[in-house]
Amino acid sequence: MKILITGGAGFIGSNLTKRLVNDGHKIVVLDNLLRGNKIDRDTFKKIEFVNGDVRDFELVRELSKGCDVIYHFAAVLGVDVVADNPVETMDVEVIGTRNVVNAAQINNVGKILYASTSGIYGHSAIESALTEEVLVDPRTSYAMAKRYNEIYLASHHEEKGLHATCLRFFNVYGENQDNRMVVPRFFEQAISNKPITVFGNGMQTRDFTYIDDTINACVDLMLTKGYHIVNIANEEEWNIKDLADAIKQITHSSSIISYIEAPKKRYDYEVERRVGSSDKLKRLIGYKPDTNLTDGLKKIYANNYQ
Numbered sequence: 362m363k364i365l366i367t368g369g370a371g372f373i374g375s376n377l378t379k380r381l382v383n384d385g386h387k388i389v390v391l392d393n394l395l396r397g398n399k400i401d402r403d404t405f406k407k408i409e410f411v412n413g414d415v416r417d418f419e420l421v422r423e424l425s426k427g428c429d430v431i432y433h434f435a436a437v438l439g440v441d442v443v444a445d446n447p448v449e450t451m452d453v454e455v456i457g458t459r460n461v462v463n464a465a466q467i468n469n470v471g472k473i474l475y476a477s478t479s480g481i482y483g484h485s486a487i488e489s490a491l492t493e494e495v496l497v498d499p500r501t502s503y504a505m506a507k508r509y510n511e512i513y514l515a516s517h518h519e520e521k522g523l524h525a526t527c528l529r530f531f532n533v534y535g536e537n538q539d540n541r542m543v544v545p546r547f548f549e550q551a552i553s554n555k556p557i558t559v560f561g562n563g564m565q566t567r568d569f570t571y572i573d574d575t576i577n578a579c580v581d582l583m584l585t586k587g588y589h590i591v592n593i594a595n596e597e598e599w600n601i602k603d604l605a606d607a608i609k610q611i612t613h614s615s616s617i618i619s620y621i622e623a624p625k626k627r628y629d630y631e632v633e634r635r636v637g638s639s640d641k642l643k644r645l646i647g648y649k650p651d652t653n654l655t656d657g658l659k660k661i662y663a664n665n666y667q
């Protein structure tokens with residue numbers, strides 16, 4: 362198949378690009394390299410790469426010609442980046458998604474898979490793992506735009522029959538990730554024996570999903586029909602203090618763990634608990650995450666730091 366991946370040079374996109382090239386697909390990547398190019402050299406030789414902006418409609422229309430599927434992953438992200446650039450964050454989300462949807466319809470692209478986020482659950486009180494039916498609570502520019510796009514895609518499905526899947530990723534981590542995110546940041550601090558900086562008391566929880574499990578789900582969902590929102594979670598709830606301890610131990614680091622107050626601009630992102638249920642994904646594609654957090658962290662250490 363011919364597949365367009367927006368944001369394909371980023372962390373998740375580069376891993377997806379590699380996998381789909383290995384599966385024998387023809388891949389076109391559109392990325393403005395905001396975060397550099399994370400596609401490895403071998404894979405890069407086998408794809409069509411275009412350095413451009415998803416907000417450029419003519420470009421998106423041109424690149425989606427003849428495509429069967431679009432993975433739309435281009436986005437501005439990272440808590441500090443988004444907090445400092447809320448307008449660009451929303452523009453890339455809203456204009457980019459509108460361009461992708463319009464181009465897909467003009468070019469008869471069969472399916473869009475859109476990178477949404479577990480961030481849209483916001484501060485929703487949780488008693489058990491979050492399902493897709495929970496009332497969402499997006500508060501940030503980033504989460505609000507992601508939720509808007511979920512509904513925008515649902516509307517196109519209802520009115521025009523577009524097939525679309527919204528992927529609510531839960532803290533993806535793994536190879537190629539940069540230090541905007543907590544796992545690589547803790548690794549860097551631990552490896553250099555500098556203090557591992559935890560915001561607040563470290564009791565806040567997250568659900569960390571290994572990149573290979575995430576990519577398997579993205580690929581297995583490629584041809585599902587209709588409109589779906591799905592959680593891609595690992596279903597393990599870890600607090601940030603335990604994450605810091607685990608990375609310290611795996612790296613044999615002498616770092617201290619330093620608890621600092623979160624900057625005010627991070628307030629809306631600093632939710633107390635987040636853990637997802639992927640029951641729906643299990644029913645849809647037989648999803649089963651293979652890598653728990655401890656094993657995932659060990660893999661990162663072995664592959665990147667030894």
Ligand SMILES: NC(=O)c1ccc[n+]([C@@H]2O[C@H](COP(=O)([O-])OP(=O)(O)OC[C@H]3O[C@@H](n4cnc5c(N)ncnc54)[C@H](O)[C@@H]3O)[C@@H](O)[C@H]2O)c1
Pocket residue numbers: 367368369370371372373374391392393394395396397413414415416433434435436437438453476477478479480529530531532533534
């Ligand atoms: N990493 C996670 O844990 C996580 C969690 C929830 C949702 N997501 C979503 O998954 C997707 C991929 O995330 P990631 O972790 O790979 O992030 P990333 O920042 O590594 O990748 C995003 C890519 O989009 C590109 N991009 C940004 N603005 C663009 C524009 N205007 N035009 C073209 N390209 C542009 C960047 O250059 C980058 O390569 C994003 O949509 C993100 O919101 C990620």
